[in-house]
Amino acid sequence: MIHPAMRAYQAVSETAISGRDADAACFRLLLIELEKARDSTDPAVRSAALDKHQQMWGLIMKANISETGAATPLEDRELFIRLADQAQRYGIKLLVDPSLSFDPLIDIAQNVLEGLETASVTESDMSYGIL
Template structure:
């Protein structure tokens, strides 16, 4: 059977692309880096941008886990929704109080990242 070159190219890329778990780990790694940078940066606008991105990120995670797509158990979905809720609540407090440390947000993201990197 003859394949169009575009199909072969697509198959080549998908064969070497990252798994969902690897993609999620990259997202959390980037989130940790951005939160750490914002925590030491005196620029309030940079902190606000990172916190806004943080809120959107956790909002997407919460939305994805409210739907049963068959990829995660109900307990895992509940855990992610609880983490998203905690992270967003603290994120709102950090937006309202610029003196509030970002360490709890960094720790939540690092814990999720550690879980993503250790589970095969």
């Protein structure tokens, strides 16, 4: 007889997504928020999107600054830190100057998402012996 907790764990683990897939999902959601803010004249929508943007990039920067990110190559960690810095700086400019475009933030998020999706497909192909 399987313990109910073990059965629950097995059910969840079978449907769990990888870390890279979770990161991609976060960037998809961020893109939706940024595009909504770009297309809206409501300052509350703009402010909420920028708040989420700044929080997400802050988490990315924190994760890549700490030594616990040692599983990620230093070169990649430095790249993420630079991207986070640039995205946050521009986000601050947007907070101060509403006439600026959201397009640079959307472009950065889209590029990261495409990289995550490409890497996810490659990893998936490798796990099935396709590559």
